[in-house]
Amino acid sequence: MSDKKQKRFIFRSIVLAILLGAVVFALVSNIMNDEEVVAVGEQAPPFELEQVNGNGVLNLSENLEGKGVMVNFWATYCDPCKEEMPFMQSLYPEYKEKGVEIVAVSLDATKLRIKNWIDNNHLTFPIVHDKSGAVMDTYGVFDLPASFFINPDGTVERQVKGPLTLDRLEGYLDEIVPESEK
Known part of the structure; x- marks a missing residue:
């Protein structure tokens, strides 16, 4: 050759x-x-993250025990995430009264960017900062947005990858209302 x-x-x-x-x-x-790292029917992994629009730390297992919880992974650079935020805000007061909490886990690099987004959009539900991405990894989130609907007993009722419409969000929140509030 x-x-x-x-x-x-x-x-x-x-x-x-x-x-x-x-x-x-x-x-x-x-x-x-x-x-799926966190499968439907399994216990939701506990986490503790600093609140951006509240005081102190939010602990999933301690602060929200006995409530239905929606955990939404998002970021300000994610357009579909920004589109579903107003739906979450519009339903939050009603579902908070029913014993359901919405917790948005931001994956943004800085708190300032998150705070600006919260202020500009008048968001009142708890928003926490996963600056290291550890909670995202624990939940096996690869794409944004991603939402987990957790029953009052701490088990995952539903996992949704991708953006939510208002109707779908309301239906999924109804699934996790504590029995005592139905």
């Missing part, structure tokens, strides 16, 4: 290996994205 043919063969082999590696990476990433 000539020197020129040998160089072409090596070049093609390297390109083929890179392409094969990219395909394997894409397949593995896809499989991992579809894998």
Whole structure:
């Protein structure tokens, strides 16, 4: 084999290996994205995060025990997240009275960006900051928005990937109203 043919063969082999590696990476990433870390029917993992629009720390298992809880993962750079926030705000007062809490977990880099968004949109439900992404990882969230609807006993009733419409959100909140409030 000539020197020129040998160089072409090596070049093609390297390109083929890179392409094969990219395909394997894409397949593995896809499989991992579809894998539920927190499955319906399981206990929701507890977390404790600093509130951006409240005082102190919000502890999922201590502060919200006995309530239905919607945990929504979002960020200000996520357009679908920003579209569903007004729906959450419009339903919040009614469902808070029924024993359901909405907790929005922001994945933004800075609190200032989150505070500005809260102020500009007059949000009153608790918003916490997952600056390290640890809670996002615990819940297996890869894409935003993602929501978990948690029963008063702490089990996950429903997991929703992607944005919610007002009707769907209201129906899912109805599913987690404590029995004593129905």
